[in-house]
Amino acid sequence: xxxxxxxxxxxxxxxxxxxxxxxxxxxxxxxxxxxxxxxxxxxxxxxxxxxxxxxxxxxxxxxxxxxxxxxxxxxxxxxxxxxxxxxxxxxxxxxxxxxxxxxxxxxxxxxxxxxxxxxxxxxxxxxxxxxxxxxxxxxxxxxxxxxxxxxxxxxxxxxxxxxxxxxxxxxxxxxxxxxxxxxxxxxxxxxxxxxxxxxxxxxxxxxxxxxxxxxxxxxxxxxxxxxxxxxxxxxxxxxxxxxxxxxxxxxxxxxxxxxxxxxxxxxxxxxxxxxxxxxxxxxxxxxxxxxxxxxxxxxxxxxxxxxxxxxxxxxxxxxxxxxxxxxxxxxxxxxxxxxxxxxxxxxxxxxxxxxxxxxxxxxxxxxxxxxxxxxxxxxxxxxxxxxxxxxxxxxxx
Amino acid sequence: xxxxxxxxxxxxxxxxxxxxxxxxxxxxxxxxxxxxxxxxxxxxxxxxxxxxxxxxxxxxxxxxxxxxxxxxxxxxxxxxxxxxxxxxxxxxxxxxxxxxxxxxxxxxxxxxxxxxxxxxxxxxxxxxxxxxxxxxxxxxxxxxxxxxxxxxxxxxxxxxxxxxxxxxxxxxxxxxxxxxxxxxxxxxxxxxxxxxxxxxxxxxxxxxxxxxxxxxxxxxxxxxxxxxxxxxxxxxxxxxxxxxxxxxxxxxxxxxxxxxxxxxxxxxxxxxxxxxxxxxxxxxxxxxxxxxxxxxxxxxxxxxxxxxxxxxxxxxxxxxxxxxxxxxxxxxxxxxxxxxxxxxxxxxxxxxxxxxxxxxxxxxxxxxxxxxxxxxxxxxxxxxxxxxxxxxxxxxx
Numbered sequence: 177x178x179x180x181x182x183x184x185x186x187x188x189x190x191x192x193x194x195x196x197x198x199x200x201x202x203x204x205x206x207x208x209x210x211x212x213x214x215x216x217x218x219x220x221x222x223x224x225x226x227x228x229x230x231x232x233x234x235x236x237x238x239x240x241x242x243x244x245x246x247x248x249x250x251x252x253x254x255x256x257x258x259x260x261x262x263x264x265x266x267x268x269x270x271x272x273x274x275x276x277x278x279x280x281x282x283x284x285x286x287x288x289x290x291x292x293x294x295x296x297x298x299x300x301x302x303x304x305x306x307x308x309x310x311x312x313x314x315x316x317x318x319x320x321x322x323x324x325x326x327x328x329x330x331x332x333x334x335x336x337x338x339x340x341x342x343x344x345x346x347x348x349x350x351x352x353x354x355x356x357x358x359x360x361x362x363x364x365x366x367x368x369x370x371x372x373x374x375x376x377x378x379x380x381x382x383x384x385x386x387x388x389x390x391x392x393x394x395x396x397x398x399x400x401x402x403x404x405x406x407x408x409x410x411x412x413x414x415x416x417x418x419x420x421x422x423x424x425x426x427x428x429x430x431x432x433x434x435x436x437x438x439x440x441x442x443x444x445x446x447x448x449x450x451x452x453x454x455x456x457x458x459x460x461x462x463x464x465x466x467x468x469x470x471x472x473x474x475x476x477x478x479x480x481x482x483x484x485x486x487x488x489x490x491x492x493x494x495x496x497x498x499x500x501x502x503x504x505x506x507x508x509x510x511x512x513x514x515x516x517x518x519x520x521x522x523x524x525x526x527x528x529x530x531x532x533x534x535x536x537x538x539x540x541x542x543x544x545x546x547x548x549x550x551x552x553x554x555x556x557x558x559x560x561x562x563x564x565x566x567x568x569x570x571x572x573x
Numbered sequence: 574x575x576x577x578x579x580x581x582x583x584x585x586x587x588x589x590x591x592x593x594x595x596x597x598x599x600x601x602x603x604x605x606x607x608x609x610x611x612x613x614x615x616x617x618x619x620x621x622x623x624x625x626x627x628x629x630x631x632x633x634x635x636x637x638x639x640x641x642x643x644x645x646x647x648x649x650x651x652x653x654x655x656x657x658x659x660x661x662x663x664x665x666x667x668x669x670x671x672x673x674x675x676x677x678x679x680x681x682x683x684x685x686x687x688x689x690x691x692x693x694x695x696x697x698x699x700x701x702x703x704x705x706x707x708x709x710x711x712x713x714x715x716x717x718x719x720x721x722x723x724x725x726x727x728x729x730x731x732x733x734x735x736x737x738x739x740x741x742x743x744x745x746x747x748x749x750x751x752x753x754x755x756x757x758x759x760x761x762x763x764x765x766x767x768x769x770x771x772x773x774x775x776x777x778x779x780x781x782x783x784x785x786x787x788x789x790x791x792x793x794x795x796x797x798x799x800x801x802x803x804x805x806x807x808x809x810x811x812x813x814x815x816x817x818x819x820x821x822x823x824x825x826x827x828x829x830x831x832x833x834x835x836x837x838x839x840x841x842x843x844x845x846x847x848x849x850x851x852x853x854x855x856x857x858x859x860x861x862x863x864x865x866x867x868x869x870x871x872x873x874x875x876x877x878x879x880x881x882x883x884x885x886x887x888x889x890x891x892x893x894x895x896x897x898x899x900x901x902x903x904x905x906x907x908x909x910x911x912x913x914x915x916x917x918x919x920x921x922x923x924x925x926x927x928x929x930x931x932x933x934x935x936x937x938x939x940x941x942x943x944x945x946x947x948x949x950x951x952x953x954x955x956x957x958x959x960x961x962x963x964x965x966x967x968x969x970x
Contacts, residue, residue: 226808228907248936252806269894273911301706308708309698369788373777380770391766391813394795409649411623416788497666508905510625539645
């Protein structure tokens with residue numbers, strides 16, 4: 177057994193594999209191919225920025241998972257996964273971004289080699305790293321049927337272990353440091369890129385807890401921090417212009433520790449905020465309290481959304497859509513887990529140690545306001561906020 | 574016409590659109606749907622971290638391109654694209670990560686609305702942001718045929734304009750600052766995450782040229798900097814352990830200015846490097862010189878690879894596969910342009926102002942060595958190195 181410094185102990189990986197096999201049985205999937213890097217890491221420990229080429233983890237009816245990827249990334253799997261070298265399989269570099277051949281031909285060959293050539297193969301149809309062409313080639317090359325197993329593994333990740341929660345608590349400490357950096361650094365005239373440089377630096381420097389200092393990892397999304405009218409849009413990044421007084425800026429950022437995320441958004445106004453933004457702040461703060469109170473084991477995701485929206489409606493603010501999503505282990509381009517959503521129509525029942533980003537951002541006609549929390553569902557009572565950051569609109573004169 | 578501070582002038586965007594329409598004609602594509610964020614930005618100016626949901630740009634037979642995306646990201650398109658609001662189309666938030674409906678149903682409706690319901694529609698089959706399920710839904714909903722138009726736009730991006738080159742020269746200055754930061758900061762005992770924090774901070778702080786200071790953007794890949802045995806793998810990121818003497822670390826990083834990249838790798842050894850690494854350094858340095866000399870307009874990508882490999886072979890070092898790829902505008906997860914490759918089998922003819930990352934990294938049994946350059950093909954003579962960073966193995970005692 178390779179001597180690899182894994183993020184979690186072998187027992188935890190064995191438990192994850194058993195949960196996935198039970199879900200495969202329920203879905204009548206014989207062999208699962210997952211290429212979502214978060215699912216790959218959660219199952220095997222694999223960690224590398226190699227998801228821009230085709231790769232994945234195979235879970236068969238028995239034995240360890242199999243890492244399959246580009247030859248040079250199989251070297252990375254040998255350094256980060258718990259499986260024996262015989263279950264780490266590399267393909268030739270000729271197949272990378274080639275028009276002559278496709279890596280999925282190699283994957284089909286591996287499936288045949290393992291005696292799984294005619295098995296019912298689950299694939300992640302809705303995933304960034306499973307392209308339409310990959311599916312077309314694999315469908316043609318695999319002798320058995322293919323089944324859509326999108327989010328099969330993601331759902332097994334919803335309830336976090338104590339070890340995972342300890343990583344997320346570290347991520348939450350990191351995002352607290354990042355927001356402190358914003359409050360201490362932001363001022364009119366500072367170029368926005370300079371502010372971003374300090375925020376990211378702070379996140380990667382990390383923080384400390386009773387076990388000592390720890391470093392930060394890269395979040396799956398870069399800081400989003402639009403100002404003024406740009407904050408009417410949700411996902412703009414930054415430029416190198418000086419910050420101007422008389423405008424609000426929201427900060428959509430996350431702390432990250434060993435790929436586990438704690439997103440947390442706050443909004444800063446340089447100058448005197450308009451009355452409608454202050455009224456919205458009051459509504460959102462009340463709505464967040466109501467949402468946290470509704471985020472109890474046994475309640476549904478929809479209950480949380482309805483609790484929040486009822487406050488907004490009463491105060492005459494119109495908003496619709498998602499206001500949250502599960503989080504934990506992730507890789508770019510999204511830190512969400514892509515299973516349920518916090519929205520009125522979602523009747524997923526909350527369980528203890530589910531974690532989600534409660535994200536009731538407002539993108540209005542002339543400004544944006546984001547105040548959010550990363551929550552853990554507890555055994556009894558309202559959800560726990562993993563981070564400890566003052567929630568109010570920060571006003572810097 | 575909206576008053577948007579575009580990265581390039583309207584004439585440049587018009588020229589790009591004309592090139593794409595000519596390529597569409599040649600490929601017998603009536604309407605093109607591109608969801609590669611780099612292609613979207615190159616065609617319209619759109620810039621936002623929203624590619625984790627379905628979105629894209631439509632190019633029809635006439636008129637401006639159409640931005641199509643999530644409602645809140647249509648707001649971002651209004652802030653970053655040159656098109657009139659009528660050509661910026663948002664879909665309902667209910668469609669985001671829903672099991673009940675798919676955004677591609679909305680796209681098919683938009684195609685019908687524009688009178689393109691039965692047109693031959695080009696799609697990017699091999700792209701991170703065009704999932705197997707997206708293709709299945711769009712195939713079922715669109716009344717006309719679908720054609721694979723992977724890389725159709727990417728190929729139009731291969732030869733850079735003077736304005737694009739000025740962005741890449743700024744990116745190259747930034748990567749020079751980042752490597753200076755490494756040489757000045759790295760020392761035994763420093764935790765690796767602390768080094769990463771300073772490298773990224775430096776990249777986003779930016780640099781300056783004769784026009785004054787400019788800020789850095791986020792590169793499409795985070796720093797890769799494996800040490801010792803980890804450097805036998807190509808794509809590992811970092812941890813929070815102190816750097817140890819007696820090992821080599823390569824730095825695969827890029828400067829980025831307004832989404833344009835200049836990747837550049839160097840290797841640092843803390844202590845006294847082993848003889849075989851020094852021999853490999855000598856071979857790689859000679860091979861790079863030979864490759865740069867071969868990277869002339871009229872020669873092929875394969876000529877560059879063969880020039881490099883001939884040196885390695887003569888010196889008894891075995892390596893195979895790609896040793897470079899075109900670069901420029903990009904978004905995560907890859908800074909490559911995904912058209913041709915610098916490898917012996919690739920007979921793409923080099924043209925003036927093509928830019929590529931000449932990347933002859935060595936990942937050996939016990940260590941890794943990466944020394945690379947970002948090159949521009951010139952009108953006559955060998956390629957130009959955009960950055961100015963000493964190429965030797967950096968030895969810190």
